Amino acid sequence: MSSIVKSEFLLGAAVLAAAFGMMFEHALLGMGQVAALAGAAALVVAIVLASMRVAHHAEVLAAKVGDPYGTMILTLSAVLVEVIILAIMMSGEDISPTLVRDTIYSAVMLDINGILGLAALLGGLKHGEQPYNDDSSRTYSVMILTAMGISMVVPEFVPAAKWHVYSGFTILAMVTLYAVFLKMQVGAHSYFFSYSYPKREGAQKRTLAEEPVALSVAILIAGVVIIGVLAEVMSGLLTVGLKGSGAPPVMAALVVAAISASPEIMTAMRAALANRMQAVVNIALGASLSTVILTVPVMEAIALYTGQPFIMAMTPVQTVMVAITLIAAAINLNDGETNAIEGMTHFVLFATFIMLSLIGV
DSSP states (O other): OHHHHHHTHHHHHHHHHHHHHHHHHHHHHHTOHHHHHHHHHHHHHHHHHHHHHHHHHHHHHHHHHOTTHHHHHHHHHHHHHHHHHHHHHHTSSSOOTTHHHHHHHHHHIIIIIIIIHHHHHHHHHHHSSEEOOHHHHHHHHHHHHHHHIIIIIGGGGSOGGGHHHHHHHHHHHHHHHHHHHHHHHHTTTGGGGOOOOOSOOHHHHHHHHTSOHHHHHHHHHHHHHHHHHHHHHHHHHHHHHHTTSOOOTTHHHHHHHHHHHHHHHHHHHHHHHTTOHHHHHHHHHHHHHHHHHHHHHHHHHHHHHHTOOOOOSOOHHHHHHHHHHHHHHHHHTSSSEEOHHHHHHHHHHHHHHHHHHHTTO
8 A cells, every 4th residue: 555655655745636626726726816826836836747657657557558558548648638628618707718729739849840840850860760661650640631621621610500510410420530530449450559669668658567457447537536626726716817917828728738738748768868769759649639539529628518619720829830730740650760850840840839828920
């Protein structure tokens, strides 16, 4: 028991943060904008700590089942965290109607250009060219393009009076796309998403696989619940802290995207430095696809239930950035090997995304 408590110290810290947050939320709100922002920042750190433990136990389950199931568990756990935070934040007052759109856009930029770009850059500098299965990159890329086109480009041309009709169609389209993709990923085409590497990490995988599955499932569920509690308190503090502060409109979306991606970032960097680029591709592109194809139907269902539509159509700048990103990914990830130059191109695109966000474009 003591070993469990010791290993789950970070999750325990997150529980304490949730308790203190619930106790002192109103006091912080009454102390003004600076106190609210400081409280929100502390809770963001707590959410990241809880997310790290959720990611660890997702990796434990992944070690049990292997790829492609392993990375699928990791990306789905991250998307679940994102959906919970978004749903809680959208239920509050004075929330931007573009929060869902901006969060999905930010997550795609962070996953493809940030995670994949930095991982390919660092891995390329250490190992040179890093091999992976190019069937996976092509499949992910075309799925991301289709899902974002349907849910975040076409809505620009849908009449306002018909939003609910198209929302219903979008839910059906996303669910159908994901059902077919999932059947392919775990069925006849599962080899698209795996790559045979020399056995270099057997000891680490054995260590993960030795952890009890039931314990990992229980802690994973508990971690998601704790994150939900933290997100609810953080949402109120962040809204008050950012209101009238002059911060870029996309700041809240960046926070949500960064929180959900934090465990994936560390996992992808470890995989790249260990010369396992297939895991990086599965994490970065898989997380992008899961973010779009799973977050959109959940949030559209909430919009239909409440009768309040979200603004899902991307701005012209966002559309251009997504187009450049997917074109660059299609070219870079077409030959089954990544290198530092390809990683740098994506990381420069990520820097461009950050700059545009900071200047409010």
